[in-house]
Amino acid sequence: xxxxxxxxxxxxxxxxxxxxxxxxxxxxxxxxxxxxxxxxxxxxxxxxxxxxxxxxxxxxxxxxxxxxxxxxxxxxxxxxxxxxxxxxxxxxxxxxxxxxxxxxxxxxxx
Amino acid sequence: xxxxxxxxxxxxxxxxxxxxxxxxxxxxxxxxxxxxxxxxxxxxxxxxxxxxxxxxxxxxxxxxxxxxxxxxxxxxxxxxxxxxxxxxxxxxxxxxxxxxxxxxxxxxxxxxxx
Numbered sequence: 115x116x117x118x119x120x121x122x123x124x125x126x127x128x129x130x131x132x133x134x135x136x137x138x139x140x141x142x143x144x145x146x147x148x149x150x151x152x153x154x155x156x157x158x159x160x161x162x163x164x165x166x167x168x169x170x171x172x173x174x175x176x177x178x179x180x181x182x183x184x185x186x187x188x189x190x191x192x193x194x195x196x197x198x199x200x201x202x203x204x205x206x207x208x209x210x211x212x213x214x215x216x217x218x219x220x221x222x223x224x
Numbered sequence: 225x226x227x228x229x230x231x232x233x234x235x236x237x238x239x240x241x242x243x244x245x246x247x248x249x250x251x252x253x254x255x256x257x258x259x260x261x262x263x264x265x266x267x268x269x270x271x272x273x274x275x276x277x278x279x280x281x282x283x284x285x286x287x288x289x290x291x292x293x294x295x296x297x298x299x300x301x302x303x304x305x306x307x308x309x310x311x312x313x314x315x316x317x318x319x320x321x322x323x324x325x326x327x328x329x330x331x332x333x334x335x336x337x338x
Binding site for chain 1: 228257259264265266267268269272282314316322325326327329330331332
């Protein structure tokens with residue numbers, strides 16, 4: 115079955131530490147891949163997207179993501195987390211429509 | 225203000241009542257979407273619209289009705305609200321429904337059905 119999986123429901127990291135949020139997908143073909151961020155009480159904002167080409171994509175707010183075809187993964191990374199990064203992060207895939215993962219909540223410790 | 229707005233932001237209603245959630249966008253985007261967000265499920269597509277007077281079902285359409293008489297508005301109606309429809313509802317829009325098109329989201333409406 116087609117699916118988007120974010121294995122981590124909740125992650126806590128210290129401010130200044132590195133971050134990696136995992137996303138795996140199960141589709142017959144390579145879909146279009148997205149990461150969105152949702153700050154408390156807000157709608158979703160696009161961080162970055164991957165369609166083709168370079169498998170390492172840069173986004174806003176210092177985020178990057180790497181597409182690994184062999185692992186069907188599209189993990190989000192940030193080398194140094196800031197307190198303002200605390201939010202909910204959603205991986206999404208686009209085939210015929212947009213399908214979202216369940217989300218990962220990020221807490222940042224001072 | 226430019227962008228996409230939703231009203232009301234918060235709504236409490238009772239089982240069996242009709243509720244309409246409003247969505248308005250100022251970009252003249254062709255496509256508009258309604259999602260519901262539930263813990264453990266992420267966002268699930270309820271309905272979408274490709275243009276005025278064109279709507280189609282998404283993943284979870286049962287219990288919902290939509291209309292789109294004008295490009296900029298896309299109201300979502302719960303004709304007889306149930307407790308299972310307690311959720312946060314997001315409206316979104318995009319220039320097209322190609323898989324690579326970014327969707328722009330409204331701030332959401334938190335609906336509680338008692």
